[in-house]
Amino acid sequence: MAKKKLKKAAKAKSKPAAKKPARKAAKASKPAVKKASAKPAAKKANGNTPRPSSKPYGMDGKALTGVRILDFTHVQSGPTCTQLLAWFGADVIKVERPGVGDITRGQLVDVKGADSLYFTMLNHNKRSITIDSKHPQGMRVLNALIKSCDVLVENFAPGALDRMGLTWDYIHKLNPRMIVASVKGFGPGPYEDCKVYENVAQCAGGSASTTGFRDGPPLVTGAQIGDSGTGLHLALGIVSALYQRIRTGRGQKVLCAMQDGVLNLARVKLRDQQRLKHGPLTEYSQYGEGIPFGDATPRAGNDSGGGQPGRILKCKGAPEDPNAYIYFITQAPVWGPICDLIGEPTWKTDPEFATPRARLPKLNQIFARIEAWTMTMTKFDVMNACNAVDIPVGPILSMKEIAEEKSLRDTGTVVEVDHPVRGKYLSVGNPIKMSDSISEVTRSPLLGEHTDEILTKVLGFKANEVAEIKNSGALSAPEKKEKAA
Numbered sequence: 001m002a003k004k005k006l007k008k009a010a011k012a013k014s015k016p017a018a019k020k021p022a023r024k025a026a027k028a029s030k031p032a033v034k035k036a037s038a039k040p041a042a043k044k045a046n047g048n049t050p051r052p053s054s055k056p057y058g059m060d061g062k063a064l065t066g067v068r069i070l071d072f073t074h075v076q077s078g079p080t081c082t083q084l085l086a087w088f089g090a091d092v093i094k095v096e097r098p099g100v101g102d103i104t105r106g107q108l109v110d111v112k113g114a115d116s117l118y119f120t121m122l123n124h125n126k127r128s129i130t131i132d133s134k135h136p137q138g139m140r141v142l143n144a145l146i147k148s149c150d151v152l153v154e155n156f157a158p159g160a161l162d163r164m165g166l167t168w169d170y171i172h173k174l175n176p177r178m179i180v181a182s183v184k185g186f187g188p189g190p191y192e193d194c195k196v197y198e199n200v201a202q203c204a205g206g207s208a209s210t211t212g213f214r215d216g217p218p219l220v221t222g223a224q225i226g227d228s229g230t231g232l233h234l235a236l237g238i239v240s241a242l243y244q245r246i247r248t249g250r251g252q253k254v255l256c257a258m259q260d261g262v263l264n265l266a267r268v269k270l271r272d273q274q275r276l277k278h279g280p281l282t283e284y285s286q287y288g289e290g291i292p293f294g295d296a297t298p299r300a301g302n303d304s305g306g307g308q309p310g311r312i313l314k315c316k317g318a319p320e321d322p323n324a325y326i327y328f329i330t331q332a333p334v335w336g337p338i339c340d341l342i343g344e345p346t347w348k349t350d351p352e353f354a355t356p357r358a359r360l361p362k363l364n365q366i367f368a369r370i371e372a373w374t375m376t377m378t379k380f381d382v383m384n385a386c387n388a389v390d391i392p393v394g395p396i397l398s399m400k401e402i403a404e405e406k407s408l409r410d411t412g413t414v415v416e417v418d419h420p421v422r423g424k425y426l427s428v429g430n431p432i433k434m435s436d437s438i439s440e441v442t443r444s445p446l447l448g449e450h451t452d453e454i455l456t457k458v459l460g461f462k463a464n465e466v467a468e469i470k471n472s473g474a475l476s477a478p479e480k481k482e483k484a485a
């Protein structure tokens with residue numbers, strides 16, 4: 001894309017961008033011309049807009065076809081980001097340290113000799129090349145990659161990229177169009193040099209202090225909001241930078257700090273922090289229980305963050321079945337149907353129960369009554385009964401149930417992938433569905449699987465150059481390096 005875009009930009013310079021589509025539009029239909037000339041600003045902004053494709057949806061490439069990524073990521077946060085970009089069609093070239101590769105290849109190994117699920121589930125649709133970035137011949141290959149890629153994504157410890165010699169100035173000089181995207185634990189400030197993992201970010205981003213029960217310790221959540229959440233934020237930053245580059249012709253730095261990413265996801269809790277100044281948080285269970293608030297947003301147990309009282313209630317089979325529970329919300333608009341369902345129709349009009357305010361001090365009593373009803377049925381029966389009258393509820397689905405859920409398989413959210421070493425395994429496919437950029441999940445690469453292909457086909461090294469680079473030991477594990485020397 002880097003080269004193609006340069007050509008396009010050159011064309012755009014010699015011909016005013018607005019003219020070409022205006023002429024195209026004129027051929028296509030008269031009203032389009034009228035519309036275009038009536039709004040000159042819009043005409044200019046859409047100066048390079050091609051005619052709508054005549055190919056069937058899903059058959060005209062993918063959203064990021066033509067974008068090439070130098071993927072210098074490892075563990076979870078960065079790989080989540082580049083995997084998403086790969087699903088949207090970007091050519092993601094994962095650079096790994098010879099011999100070891102991404103450390104997750106060997107973490108939580110379940111099948112001896114095979115890349116772990118930790119690695120395979122975060123690195124689909126990518127190619128792998130091994131390069132020792134601290135070797136002069138390794139740097140030669142990296143230079144070539146920098147020149148031919150659109151985006152460099154990394155999540156090394158603070159300063160590691162600079163220590164390799166890959167400073168922003170260096171990269172930008174080689175390729176002014178390069179977008180350099182980084183995940184770090186913290187943004188600029190007192191903690192910027194710290195290494196950070198998932199749970200560190202959950203704690204530093206405000207999530208842990210607001211998760212759990214009031215009378216218990218802070219809790220981290222199972223959803224990887226620090227790693228995968230920040231990777232998701234970074235992907236948005238990258239596609240936005242790619243979009244801006246169409247106009248400016250230059251790359252930029254994109255930084256997502258994990259602390260910031262978590263805080264963004266815990267936004268409603270900073271909302272509550274400020275509301276505390278104006279009185280108690282009435283939708284929190286502790287208000288109804290008469291327990292005073294402190295000076296910071298408290299842990300809310302299973303209360304809903306949206307202001308509607310909600311609890312997790314037992315269903316048939318609980319507590320022996322650890323997941324026989326349902327999330328139940330007493331939303332004000334559906335209070336009537338709730339009362340009818342649980343067999344308390346008088347609560348609809350009884351002033352003690354009829355309004356949300358009247359119900360606040362009685363939430364324990366109300367949820368106990370609802371639970372007496374939910375315990376007579378399975379969570380799925382409760383879900384069916386409630387949804388029939390538009391009461392939203394959430395069955396607590398186990399990972400086993402999710403893995404077996406047919407509808408998730410049908411939509412490609414849960415996919416079965418075949419791997420040459422480990423065989424078949426389940427993964428989570430692209431959760432973002434697009435009608436003209438359809439994701440197929442392909443297996444993660446073996447370590448260095450595409451080294452030759454990338455050197456010759458992507459970077460154009462001749463056979464003698466490849467031999468020179470390989471013989472230098474820059475692409476091989478230390479033992480092999482010794483032999484080569």
Ligand code: COA
Nearest residue numbers: 075076077096097132133155156157160163184185195196
């Ligand atoms: N060739 C040669 N050296 C390489 C290399 C390659 N292909 N790839 C990595 N290295 C080197 C780095 O240059 C670095 O060397 P240096 O410390 O001498 O500069 C070294 O490997 C270790 O990299 P680092 O990123 O420090 O790994 P780590 O295992 O010590 O730390 C993290 C891991 C995740 C804690 C750290 O990378 C980090 O804080 N990242 C930012 C936040 C983040 O993404 N955290 C979540 C991860 S899911």
